[in-house]
Each structure stands twice: as structure tokens, then as C-alpha cells.
Amino acid sequence: MTTFLQYTLSGLAIGGIYALVALGFHIMWSAAKAVNFAHGDTLMIGAVLAVLGVDAGLPVWLACLLSVLAGGVFGVLLERFAVRPFLGGATSIGWMLTTIAVGIMIESLATMQFGGFSRPLPSPGVAKAVHIFGAGVYPQELLIPVVAILAMLGLRALQKRTLVGRAMQAVAHDKRAAALMGIDVNRIVAFSFGLAALFGAAGGVLVAPVVQASATMGALIGLKGFAVAIIGGITSAPGVVLAGLAFGIMEKFVEGYISTAAREIIGFSMMILVLLVFPQGLFGKREVLKV
Amino acid sequence: MRHLTLLGFLALAAILAAVPVTASNEYELRLFMLFMIYGVIAVGLNTLVGLTGLVSLGQAGLFALGSYTGAILATRAGFDMISASIAAAVVAGLFGVLLAYPTVRVRGVYLAVVTIAFGIIVENVAIEWQSLTGGTTGITSIPSPNAFGVRLSGYAFYGVLAVTLFLATLGTHNLKTSRYGRAMLAVSQSETAARALGIDATGMRTLAFVVAAVTAGLAGTFYAFLNAYISPDIFTFSDSVRFLLMVILGGAATTFGPVLGAYLLTYLPEFLQQFALWQKFAYGALLLIVMFALPRGILGTAGQFLKRLRPPARGVDTAGAIPAEESLKPNARAQDAELVARDLTVRFGGLTALSKASLRVKGGEVHALIGPNGAGKSTFVNTISGFYRPAEGDCELDGVMLTGKKSHEIARIGLSRTFQNTELFGDMSVLENVIVGCQQRLSYSIVDAVLRTPRMRRQEAEARRVAIGLLAFVGLEDYANDEARFLPFGLQRRLEIARALAARPRLLLLDEPAAGLTTQEIDDLEAMIRRIAALGISVLLIEHHVDLIMAVADTVTVLDYGQVIASDSPAVVQDDPRVIEAYFGTPLDLSEKAEAVA
Numbered sequence: 001m002t003t004f005l006q007y008t009l010s011g012l013a014i015g016g017i018y019a020l021v022a023l024g025f026h027i028m029w030s031a032a033k034a035v036n037f038a039h040g041d042t043l044m045i046g047a048v049l050a051v052l053g054v055d056a057g058l059p060v061w062l063a064c065l066l067s068v069l070a071g072g073v074f075g076v077l078l079e080r081f082a083v084r085p086f087l088g089g090a091t092s093i094g095w096m097l098t099t100i101a102v103g104i105m106i107e108s109l110a111t112m113q114f115g116g117f118s119r120p121l122p123s124p125g126v127a128k129a130v131h132i133f134g135a136g137v138y139p140q141e142l143l144i145p146v147v148a149i150l151a152m153l154g155l156r157a158l159q160k161r162t163l164v165g166r167a168m169q170a171v172a173h174d175k176r177a178a179a180l181m182g183i184d185v186n187r188i189v190a191f192s193f194g195l196a197a198l199f200g201a202a203g204g205v206l207v208a209p210v211v212q213a214s215a216t217m218g219a220l221i222g223l224k225g226f227a228v229a230i231i232g233g234i235t236s237a238p239g240v241v242l243a244g245l246a247f248g249i250m251e252k253f254v255e256g257y258i259s260t261a262a263r264e265i266i267g268f269s270m271m272i273l274v275l276l277v278f279p280q281g282l283f284g285k286r287e288v289l290k291v
Numbered sequence: 292m293r294h295l296t297l298l299g300f301l302a303l304a305a306i307l308a309a310v311p312v313t314a315s316n317e318y319e320l321r322l323f324m325l326f327m328i329y330g331v332i333a334v335g336l337n338t339l340v341g342l343t344g345l346v347s348l349g350q351a352g353l354f355a356l357g358s359y360t361g362a363i364l365a366t367r368a369g370f371d372m373i374s375a376s377i378a379a380a381v382v383a384g385l386f387g388v389l390l391a392y393p394t395v396r397v398r399g400v401y402l403a404v405v406t407i408a409f410g411i412i413v414e415n416v417a418i419e420w421q422s423l424t425g426g427t428t429g430i431t432s433i434p435s436p437n438a439f440g441v442r443l444s445g446y447a448f449y450g451v452l453a454v455t456l457f458l459a460t461l462g463t464h465n466l467k468t469s470r471y472g473r474a475m476l477a478v479s480q481s482e483t484a485a486r487a488l489g490i491d492a493t494g495m496r497t498l499a500f501v502v503a504a505v506t507a508g509l510a511g512t513f514y515a516f517l518n519a520y521i522s523p524d525i526f527t528f529s530d531s532v533r534f535l536l537m538v539i540l541g542g543a544a545t546t547f548g549p550v551l552g553a554y555l556l557t558y559l560p561e562f563l564q565q566f567a568l569w570q571k572f573a574y575g576a577l578l579l580i581v582m583f584a585l586p587r588g589i590l591g592t593a594g595q596f597l598k599r600l601r602p603p604a605r606g607v608d609t610a611g612a613i614p615a616e617e618s619l620k621p622n623a624r625a626q627d628a629e630l631v632a633r634d635l636t637v638r639f640g641g642l643t644a645l646s647k648a649s650l651r652v653k654g655g656e657v658h659a660l661i662g663p664n665g666a667g668k669s670t671f672v673n674t675i676s677g678f679y680r681p682a683e684g685d686c687e688l689d690g691v692m693l694t695g696k697k698s699h700e701i702a703r704i705g706l707s708r709t710f711q712n713t714e715l716f717g718d719m720s721v722l723e724n725v726i727v728g729c730q731q732r733l734s735y736s737i738v739d740a741v742l743r744t745p746r747m748r749r750q751e752a753e754a755r756r757v758a759i760g761l762l763a764f765v766g767l768e769d770y771a772n773d774e775a776r777f778l779p780f781g782l783q784r785r786l787e788i789a790r791a792l793a794a795r796p797r798l799l800l801l802d803e804p805a806a807g808l809t810t811q812e813i814d815d816l817e818a819m820i821r822r823i824a825a826l827g828i829s830v831l832l833i834e835h836h837v838d839l840i841m842a843v844a845d846t847v848t849v850l851d852y853g854q855v856i857a858s859d860s861p862a863v864v865q866d867d868p869r870v871i872e873a874y875f876g877t878p879l880d881l882s883e884k885a886e887a888v889a
Binding site: 034035037082085086092093094096097098100101102103104105107108109111112219223226227230259261262264265268269271272275276279 | 340344346392393396397399400401403404405407408409411412414415416418419528529532535536539568569570571572574575576578579582583586
């Protein structure tokens, strides 16, 4: 029972990170039918900059805030210079490779600045573990899934209540029609990429105290975030959050009972299987092909 | 261009032969051999990326699969390098089929993620399955290269690699210029049109995946023998990116581009070493520069430049062409094609687009299907040509059931169509578009294609003559070498008709062929439809243009709200009160209908 609870709680923590990353993929995909393929590196930027900020003597909260904002700026710039020139092309090879290229460059820059090793971000959230029915977790870990769910609810409120949110939905539905209604589609897409990057960088700041920040931390988390987005259905925000949390829990159990290699095998096989059976994901909307 | 290709192959052979003689030390030779291994992967991947337009970011996984298969067979079962590499190619090929399966459902970025996931799975299986793969330590003590029990010298191994690279380049080039390569290009440019011409899109994508997988498997075994040691961390995601970059940098869909790309990216790390810490950064920057400055790759851009410098003649000589009257002659069959649709019902969610629509196109007649916007005309066309599945009802052509068959199978039975929004293969020339339509006339096998056998050449030459004849039939022979997307709109419509005819239809389905045409063009179209009908091909014409219908149609069927409301000769239909009502309404009925809708 304790083991079960332990795995579930730590699974929810890492799952919350996947959910935040996947939420970013959802936002980008909705706006542009394109994503930052190196979105994991946005998460890395958040984590690494926060650690560097603390190094520079900033208080933890300020370092975190600034690094999340920097992540957002990165998202906007990336959309403008790496994604937008390739939108509307016949294939997705263009923006896929340019964002991968930017990812490679960012990662190598981070390695140079940060060194090739991992460092934890100091946080009050990991000062002392709490025990719930014998399972030990840090308050930070409990915080992560809560933030993921709040982010999803916040996104929903944004889409329902604000002008920019409604514009995002209009663009997601039909770019041309949105443009004809006077919506500046490019700005909405840029805003979406910025918002997605904010979520990603926030995920990095949240996870850095738990798993340690490093220049290479983003790659695998980013890929898993995309896998989660596909499993949950990239068109559904609640879907990807739910899938993210479930994926995290699944991972902890497989890791605990078998091995880390088996964790990757099972996780990614699951993604392929879901895609074959439900091409639009478990909770996604079907996109009708018109001849 | 053809001379250039020949020159390219001679140059490649010369370089491959010269390098071992001029290499100053073993390290240089070894690096060149590594390049040849990468070259084999790249030319295979080019078939997938360049021709079918699919992205694989899991090529390192297939490479690893080949490497491990070869290494395990060599160390455990005593296979020599040749038999091990063949076995590895077969294993990798089977996984290629497996990887191609998801393309039935997903494309683009989803497919890319599937291939990435595949690469990660292979890497982790190699770590986890320790008893077979040695886990993280990998497989050591791979024997030195050997063939048929004889140990190969360094130069002999070099020879094997050089011959493999040369043959792989030649084979994929031949495939590209055959009906298979053309079909792959067609599928990537307009899958809908390709399927309507009888091309099995899934089959073509599977073939491309298998080619890419087999070459990666072969290369993997050679790599294991070259390195004498393999471990899971050699085959990572960044290698997959590198393989893809080789193709894009050199020029996707060009014959020698991938080889050039593989060469550059094998030697680039050597060159970048001087940047020390900035090495990886420079690599990313290069990728970015290529995408912006040379999206078509080095040879792709060079080829375009050459074309602009010395443009080919626009038209084509029609001497020797097989006239349409001959190529479209019905092959000894008893009757003209008769299409019967019975009670077709199609629903989209809650909307019933077609409700028990029945129609009979008598053999050899021109049958017009008309109706106001939203009446269900396009749904009808898409249903009989196999793009939509009806909820109820069925249709058959000369007693052969069409319902339930895939669109490319229906096309092969003898139903060809054009599209309301033209669906040309935009990057292909006008003539090539029509040759794609000839696909079903070509029966040579993939072996014929790769080896360029006389059988293949004879059939290709004939298809070309048929295509030129059809271009002359629609009056496009003077535009034969233009790229299809640059044709004026009216001519694009004619090209679509020529392409549909190339598939040798017994029933031709024209979906709003007059939309957007000028009066003069409509007159030409009218004459063309008559000429087509005179060849014994039944025509189902979906049209708005009343004058055209009255002039050419033998029978007119009217659809309204998904139901057939009239079907008779043009003169009778024209005076049918229900038809008039459907188009114009009557004051009395207008209010009734408004109530019904509400």
C-alpha cells in the first residue's frame, strides 16, 4: 500500500510536468498546426536560467520569475524566426528541422554556460519531505500536478472569458475565417507560442528542485510531452493533462517493478498503439478529411 | 539532364575507385568507408523523404537493428559478413513494413514522432535485452570482415562497400525514374488524385519505407564489421537527425544529393573540431542555414539553376505518338460501361447528404447530374469513386460491385474522375502528370524497375507515346514540359481530363469541369466531351452550366436535398415543375419549404 501510494504520488509529480509540456504542445498545435519540436529545451531554459539566477545572487522567487519570462520570450522569437517562415508549406519538414536546429544550438549554448553536469535548484519545497500514509514526498512534488491542473483551468478561462482567448479559438478553428473577421492571425500564433513557452519554462522551474537542472534535461521530457499530447488528443486540453498525469504514474510503476529501459519501451509503445487505434488521441476531436 | 546523370555515375565510380589508391593513411581510408556506409543509408532514406515526402526521424533505430542483427548472427551463429548483412536487411525490411503501417492513419509530424519513438524503443530494447545484446556494454569481438569463409583485406572490404554504395545509388535512381518512383511522387503531391488514378498509396508508402529500412539494415551490418564493436549509445536521436539532414542538405529527390550530403556530414565533424566547444552549436547553425538558404539542398538548387539557364523546350514532338483514338480503343468487350447506383444514403453526423439516391448511366451516354448548391452532387461523386462510404445502398459498374472497394481499386475497374478543385501533381511536368495516369497500363515489376530491363524500357516508351497522344487530344502538346502548377486555370482542367483518360476509363466522371472557364473554353469543353463519348466512354457530368448540359447530355438527373427529383432527357427535365421549384422556388411553396426547414 505504501509503495503503491509512493509510486502514485511521485508519478503525479513527473506526470504534472508532462502535462504542462503537453499543454504547451496543445496550445501551439491549435494555433498553427505546427509545434516547437524542441519544446523540451524551453523547459531546460527555465530550469537552467533559474539556477544561474540564484548563482548570480537573485532571490529564488525572482530568479524563477525571470527565467519563466525569458522562456516566454524565447517562444515568441522562435515562432517568428524558425516556425513562421515555414508555415503553409506542403510538408512539415521545414519547421520540424528548424526548431530541432534551434534546440541543438540552445542545448550546446547551455552546456557551455552551465557545464556538462546537473545541479539542483534550491527551493523551500524540497526542504523537508512530508509523509502521507508512510509514503514520503516533497511538498514541491505535490505542488506540480496542482499547477498543471490550474494551468489547464486558467487556459480554459482565458479561452472562454477573454478576447484574446476567443481569438485563439477562432484561429484554431479556421485561420482564414479568423483573418477575415479582423483577427491578426500572426499575433495570435506568436502569443500562443509565447504562452506555450511560459508553461514549458514554468515546468522547468517546478521540476528543477526535484530532478536537478542540466543542459540535456529537456530532450526526453519534451519527447514524452509530445507523446502525452498525442495520447490525450492534441486538440483537447483536459485530455492532455489527464494523459500526462496517467503517463507519469504508469512510468513510476514500470520503473519500480521492471527498469528504466522498460519504462521507455512501454511508454513509447503505448503511444504508437494509441495512435493506431485512436489517430485523434483518446480525447481529441476527429478532423474530417474533405475531398 | 540524362547525360548529366550518366556523367554523375561515371564520376562516382571514378572517385570510389581512386580514393583507396590516393589515401595516405589508414585513418583516412576508414573515414571514407564510414562515409560510404552513411551514403547507403542516405540514398535509401531519400526514397522515403524525397519521393513520398514522409519524414523518418527513426533511421538510427533501423540502423541499430541492422547492426545488432548482423553482429549477433556473426558472433553467435558464425555468419559471414555477406550473409549476415543480407539477414539484417531482411529483418530491417520487415520492421520497415511495420513502421509504414501507421501511415495508413497518420502523416506529417505524427509520423515523425512515431519514428522517433521507434528509435527510442530500439535503443532501450538493446539496453534491456542483455542476454542477447550485451546490454549497455554492447557487443564486442565482432570478427573482422569475411566472406564465404575468407577473411577480407581492408581493400576488399572497401570494395564491398564501394560496390554497395554504387549499386544502391543506381538502384534507387532507377526506382525513382520508374512507375514506382512516379507513383510515390504523385502520392506525396496529391494523394487524392493518385488514388483516383488507381495508385495504391499505402502500398507505395510501404515500399518506400522498406527501401529505406533495407538500406539502413545493410549499412548497419557493415558498420558493425567496420567498428568491431557496437553499443546502444551509438544509435541516438541525433544520428537520426543527421541522416535526415544528409538527404536534405544534398538535395531530396535528387540522385546524387544524398551521397553528397553523407560525404559532407561525415567530414564535417572533422572540420568542426577546430571550433572545440562550439562544435555542436555550429552543427545546429548549419542545419538552420540549410533550411533557410538551401531548402532544396545543394544539388536540388543547382538543378533548378541549370533548368533556368537552359530551359527545356516547352512543347513536345507529337511524331510517333499513339493517338487517343487508338490508345483509348475499348479492348474487345461486349458492351459500353453501365453504372448503376441504388439507394445511396450518406450521412455526416446528423446531416443526411444523400438520401436513397439512385441513378443509372447507360452505356456510352453522356449523363448529367445537376442540382442546386448543397444538393449532394459532390457527395455522390465521392461516394461512387470510393472516397466516402455509403451508410446504405450500393453501386456497380457493369455488374462489378464498387461499394466497399477502395478508391484505387475502383479506378482500376474502369472509373476515372476529375476534381472540382483541380488536383494536379503541381511539381511534375504536364507530360509526367499524364504518364502517372498511364500507371495501369504498365505491368513491369519492381525488379524490372531497379534493373531497368528491356521490358521496363519498352513499356515506359509506350506509356510516353500514349501520354503525348492524349496531350494532343486535349490540345496541350505545346505545354508538355511546363510544370503543371504554372498552367493557366483553363488548361489545368484540360490536363486533368487528359490524365483521367490516360487511366483508360470506361466511365469518366467530370466534377464541375466548366467551373471558372470562359465561354470560349466551355465551347471547347463541349466539343471535347462529345469526342470522348464518341470513343465509347460513358460520361457522368456534374455541372451547373445549363447551356453545356442541354447541349451534350443524353440524360439529366436532378438532385435536391440529397434526393433524386427527376431523371429524363434534357428537354423533359427542363420543364419539370419540381426542378423549376428546386432552382427558383414558387411563391406558394417557398413558405411551405420555410416551414419544413424550420
